[in-house]
Amino acid sequence: MNIAIVGATGLVGQVILEILEKLEFDLDNIYAIASKKSIGKSIKFRDQEITIISIENSLEKEIDVAIFSAGKELSLKWAPIFAAKGIYVIDNSSAWRMDGTKKLIVPEINGHILEKNDKIIPNPNCSTIQMVMAIHSIHAKYNILRIIVSTYQSISGTGRKAIAQLEGEQNSVETEKVYPYQIYKNAIPHCDEFEKNGYTKEEMKLVNETNKILDSNISITATAVRLPISGGHSESINLTLENQFKIDDIKKMIKNSEGVILEDNPSENLYPMPLSSQGKDEVYVGRVRRDNSCENSLNMWVVSDNLRKGAATNTVQIMKLLIEKGFIN
Structure with a gap:
């Protein structure tokens, strides 16, 4: 499975990476995406150095899930572009939460309503x-x-x-x-x-x-x-x-x-x-x-x-739910 973390250097992005490091399943690739000032720098993940890339460059990669933690405006612009490529987007901003076509998911409560065609999945407020x-x-x-x-x-x-x-x-x-x-x-x-x-x-x-x-x-x-x-x-x-x-x-x-x-x-x-x-x-x-x-x-x-159940943990739980439902491998 290939995952992109948009906002990888932020507080929530860093906690998401910490949680993903401890998950007991294989990740083929993880792509760290951040602002221009961070592009080319590296972050550590599972004893590897991952080079930070731009969001534009990430679209050239094969990605199954993109986790967005970089603010409302970026999510409004880029989440539909990722979703149009068949990528599941889990978004930590407020951009899509009250959109009538999107489901607001807390897995322990309403994870059962998540369907395969739900490509943009907003994470609720902390x-x-x-x-x-x-x-x-x-x-x-x-x-x-x-x-x-x-x-x-x-x-x-x-x-x-x-x-x-x-x-x-x-x-x-x-x-x-x-x-x-x-x-x-x-x-x-x-x-x-x-x-x-x-x-x-x-x-x-x-x-x-x-x-x-x-x-x-x-x-x-x-x-x-x-x-x-x-x-x-x-x-x-x-x-x-x-x-x-x-x-x-x-x-x-x-x-x-x-x-x-x-x-x-x-x-x-x-x-x-x-x-x-x-x-x-x-x-x-x-x-x-x-x-x-x-x-x-x-x-x-x-x-x-x-930063955990209020953001990163719930986000990763949604990703795991996509796997459990067989929507991604």
Whole structure:
């Protein structure tokens, strides 16, 4: 199998390569694609040096799957070109997520709907993935009516320049600012651009993508906050259900969900934290408790490594799903 990684030098691209290195199947060729400033340089993969090439040159290669992690504009331009050549494109940008002709896939939840002619497969937003992983089994049994979610997101979700800004501010070194304010020792309630309705694009992704993945019409409101931490996204989630429930049953459902780990023992100070989630593929859920202020409602705290299950891991899982379904060899 031949794979192209578009955006191979970025944070997500690097994690994708790390995950692919550990997979127990043979790769005939892996092509690293990046911006002009990186062309000709090399990156290491399975003890080999791979030379970075341009996206134009990659089209001369035989490619089965192309994984895009290089932003919306590039995906809008190049994904259809790759797909027209019969290449499966798995895209980490927001370019195709809400396109009515594209399926938004989280393999544990709706991988069964993926079909052979789905050549462009958008990967959901990082904060959306961890939320639906935590709640989808609850929705299937109890029917979620409303979600109130507040996210506390690490700077790695913005990229390398955000990490450089935080490190510069920590060390009193002047750096390029990617946030409108200092992020060091701060919390900024502003993830992505603001829309006319007063919500940010990040907040609306949580609303729209969640309902698309779950094939639902849940009322959802979201607030997204950026924190000065290097990795891991956290979410405070409040659910209102149509049907009555027992908290112990909810916890059992979470515990039995594939790819989800229940960490919930407050008496032992056991609960998920972004620091302990880093480098792991699972979604962690804790602080599960009844909301005594509202009938049939509950609260939970959900944490995941945004670069792994929120991006790279889910992407590789989609690729493995294509193999399992026999769409590629």
